[in-house]
Amino acid sequence: MSAHAGRDGFTAGGGRTASRAPVIHDVARLAGVSHQTVSRVLNDHPNVRGTTRDRVLSAMRQLNYRPNALARGLASRRSRTVGVVGFDTRLFGPASALLAIEQAARAAGYAITLSSLAAEDAGSVRRSVEALADQSVDGVIVIAPREDSARGVSEFQGGLPIVAVEAGYAGGDVPVVSVDQFTGARLATDHLLELGHRTVWHVAGPADWLEAQERVEGWRASLADAGVPAPPLIRGDWSPASGYRAGLDLAARPGASAVFVANDEMALGLLHALSERGVRVPQDVSVVGFDSIPESEFFIPALTTVRQDFDELGRRGLELLVDLMDDSPTHEEFRSRVTPSLMVRRSTARYGGGDRAPRFSAA
Numbered sequence: 001m002s003a004h005a006g007r008d009g010f011t012a013g014g015g016r017t018a019s020r021a022p023v024i025h026d027v028a029r030l031a032g033v034s035h036q037t038v039s040r041v042l043n044d045h046p047n048v049r050g051t052t053r054d055r056v057l058s059a060m061r062q063l064n065y066r067p068n069a070l071a072r073g074l075a076s077r078r079s080r081t082v083g084v085v086g087f088d089t090r091l092f093g094p095a096s097a098l099l100a101i102e103q104a105a106r107a108a109g110y111a112i113t114l115s116s117l118a119a120e121d122a123g124s125v126r127r128s129v130e131a132l133a134d135q136s137v138d139g140v141i142v143i144a145p146r147e148d149s150a151r152g153v154s155e156f157q158g159g160l161p162i163v164a165v166e167a168g169y170a171g172g173d174v175p176v177v178s179v180d181q182f183t184g185a186r187l188a189t190d191h192l193l194e195l196g197h198r199t200v201w202h203v204a205g206p207a208d209w210l211e212a213q214e215r216v217e218g219w220r221a222s223l224a225d226a227g228v229p230a231p232p233l234i235r236g237d238w239s240p241a242s243g244y245r246a247g248l249d250l251a252a253r254p255g256a257s258a259v260f261v262a263n264d265e266m267a268l269g270l271l272h273a274l275s276e277r278g279v280r281v282p283q284d285v286s287v288v289g290f291d292s293i294p295e296s297e298f299f300i301p302a303l304t305t306v307r308q309d310f311d312e313l314g315r316r317g318l319e320l321l322v323d324l325m326d327d328s329p330t331h332e333e334f335r336s337r338v339t340p341s342l343m344v345r346r347s348t349a350r351y352g353g354g355d356r357a358p359r360f361s362a363a
Contacts, residue, residue: 022063022064022065023133023134024038024039024042024065024133025130025133025134025159025160026063026065027056027059027060027063027065028159028160029159030059030062030063031052031055031056031058031059032055033052033055033056033159034159036159036161036327037052037056037159038056038159041053041056041057079136079137079138080109080110080111080138081110081111081112081113081135081136081137081138082105082110082111082112082113082137082138082139082140082141082318082321083112083113083114083115083129083132083133083135083137083139083140083141084098084101084102084112084113084114084115084140084141084142084143085115085117085125085128085129085132085140085141085142085143085144086098086114086115086116086117086143087116087117087143087145087146087149089116091238092263092264092265092291092293093145093166093211093263093291093308094143094145094166096308096310097143097165097166097310097313097314098114098143099310099314100310100311100313100314100315100317101141101143101165101314101317101318102314103311103314104311104314104315104317104318104319105318108318108322110138110318113132113135113137115128115131115132121148121149121152122148122149122151122152122155123152124152125142125144125148125149125151125152125153125156126152126155126156129142129152129153129156129160129162130156132160133160137160138161138325139160139161139162139163139321139322139324139325140160140161140162140163140321141162141163141164141165141317141318141321142162142163142164142165142167143165143166144164144165144166144167144210145166145167145209145210145211146208146209146210147208147209147210148208149167150164150167150210153167153174154173154174156174161321161324161325162174162175162321162324163175163176163177163317163320163321163324164176164177165177165178165313165314165317166178166179166210166211166313167210175320175324175334175335175336176334176335176336177313177316177317177320177336177338178313178336178337178338179211179308179309179310179313179337179338179339179340180337180338180339180340181210181211181214181215181218181340182214182215182217182218182221183218183339183340184215184218184290184306184308184340185214185215185216185217185218185219185222185260185290185306186218186219186221186222187306187340187341187342188219188260188288188290188306188342189202189218189219189222189223189260190222191288191304191342191344191348192258192260192286192288192348193222193223193226193228193258195258195286195348195349195350195351196350196351197257197258197286197351198228198255198257198351199223199228199229199230199231199255199258200219200222200223200228200231200258200259200260201231201234201250201253201256201258201259201260202215202216202219202230202231202233202234202259202260202261202262203234203235203236203242203243203246203259203260203261203262203266203267203270204216204233204234204235204236204262205235205236205237205238205262205263205266206235206236206237206238207235212262215262215290216233219260231256234246234249234250236261236262236266238262238263238265238266239265239266239269240265240266240268240269240272241269242266242269243261243265243266243267243268243269243270243273244269244270244272244273245269245273246261246266246269246270246273247269247270247271247272247273247274247277248273248277250270250273250274250285251273251274251277251279252277256285257284257285257286257351258285258286258287258288258348258351259285259286259287259288260288260290261287261288261289261290262290263289263290263291264289264290264291264292264293264295264296264299264303264305265291265293266289267287267288267289267290267296267299267303267305268295268299268303270287271287271299271300271303271347274287275300281301281347282301282346282347282348282349283349283352286304286347286348286349286351287303287304287347287348288303288304288305288306288347288348289303289304289305289306289347290305290306290308291305291306291307291308292305292306292307292308292343293305296343296345297345299347301345301346301347302345302346302347303345303347304342304343304344304345304346304347304348305342305343305345306340306341306342306343307340307341307342307343308338308340309338309339309340309341312338313338316336316338320334320336
């Protein structure tokens with residue numbers, strides 16, 4: 001590739017290098033139109049303006065684009081395949097979102113082509129979406145829970161219908177379907193305040209995760225509304241080990257009687273640390289988690305937690321993508337928020353008053 005060629009195999013002037021043959025989304029990008037518009041031009045659809053048709057044909061000539069039979073059929077038929085870009089499926093949230101999307105797609109008669117990425121940077125996401133477009137998928141859903149992955153979705157310029165899931169409001173102009181993390185955090189914090197606790201500590205997720213950011217914002221908003229200053233934030237990494245470390249920290253703080261933990265796995269580690277230090281839950285400390293993983297009901301004690309409706313998340317994401325493929329979304333559908341719910345179990349109780357004596361030296 002020459003010094004003037006871009007990463008996707010085209011020169012700054014639009015000429016093609018030898019790296020790969022142009023595909024339909026390359027034409028859409030150069031012509032400044034949608035993937036569907038290029039398909040309509042290929043099939044001589046009458047509802048294309050003359051100036052738009054000329055621009056698309058000019059882009060085809062400039063790229064030396066040769067449509068294949070599948071590309072010619074895109075306007076009249078679909079592959080009935082949806083691309084999904086996923087990330088670390090070892091984590092409950094991304095894994096549950098992926099399963100929900102797959103089930104919704106199957107129910108709607110679509111197959112899934114999965115691109116699972118190890119790196120979540122913007123460039124990897126963008127290239128993964130382009131690769132799925134080259135496979136002639138009808139549209140793409142990107143599970144984008146981190147800042148970099150959401151930015152990669154917003155940078156894609158190929159004209160292919162695309163929806164971001166778990167991306168908060170960080171998807172730019174890309175339609176987003178997500179659980180209302182802010183409201184979920186308020187449910188958890190308000191529950192503890194209503195039990196009479198004087199403040200609520202928070203063990204947060206990683207700083208670059210959009211969901212963790214919204215949960216921090218919801219926690220702080222509830223405390224502010226109650227006129228309660230927020231204690232120092234404790235940062236975890238979603239793992240039980242980081243929750244365990246947070247639990248050791250909180251066990252040494254006699255005034256800490258209520259804790260909202262940003263996910264159930266960290267809450268598990270926190271419960272273990274408190275138990276080791278002789279701090280009773282919920283008699284001494286009330287604990288609320290987030291996610292309502294299946295195992296949380298069987299923690300000791302059973303964990304009060306915020307439930308995310310991943311089935312609804314997958315259904316809405318797939319429905320919005322199908323609407324985009326049909327060119328029929330409403331403006332309101334471009335930002336869809338699924339409401340979470342609070343599952344009250346045995347890890348929370350009314351505040352009994354007084355501070356705990358330290359169980360060990362903080363030194």
